[in-house]
Amino acid sequence: MHIEFFRDYCLSLPGVTEDTPFDEDTLCFRVGGKIFAITDISSFESVNLKCDPEWAVELREMHSGIVPGYHMNKKHWNTVSCDGSVPQKLFVELTDHSYFLVLKSLPKKTQAEISK
Template identity: 45%
Template structure:
């Protein structure tokens, strides 16, 4: 998977918004105003994703392309190098997981407003 495919998959998820709060080099994807993915556009070809802490450790041990979140809470975020060593379906699964974890963290009011 490349950064274009990752972005295209993210924007298929309901209520996803694209923002650039950290500058033009990082596309931040949000749901309900909360980040669930950060795609590096500066040539690094990475995506940072929220993850369950125990699963985050397992993925880092299993895949060399999965590292602790760069400039993020390393307990809850992984940075995934998009270098074709991980199947696209796995990355899509992790994006969806990050999205769902973010929705779970939204207030009931926001979830109701978004009809999630």
């Protein structure tokens, strides 16, 4: 997984914006103003993605490249390695899952505006 692919993919999702609110190296992707993915621009070693708590535990048990979210709520976030230990197809699926979890948490009016 390369940062260019990941960035392009995230920005292709409806209503997604990007910013660096913490420092110049920490890139955040948001939907409706809420973060669904965080990564380091310089190293791109991993991405923090939101995840359903039950599935998060399963994923961590099945994949050595998926661990509790670094600097995040360990119940709701995973850190997913970009070293190839997590297949790209699963990486994209986890990105979509994070995006839709955050999208579903937004007010219905905001969801409708994004889904236009």
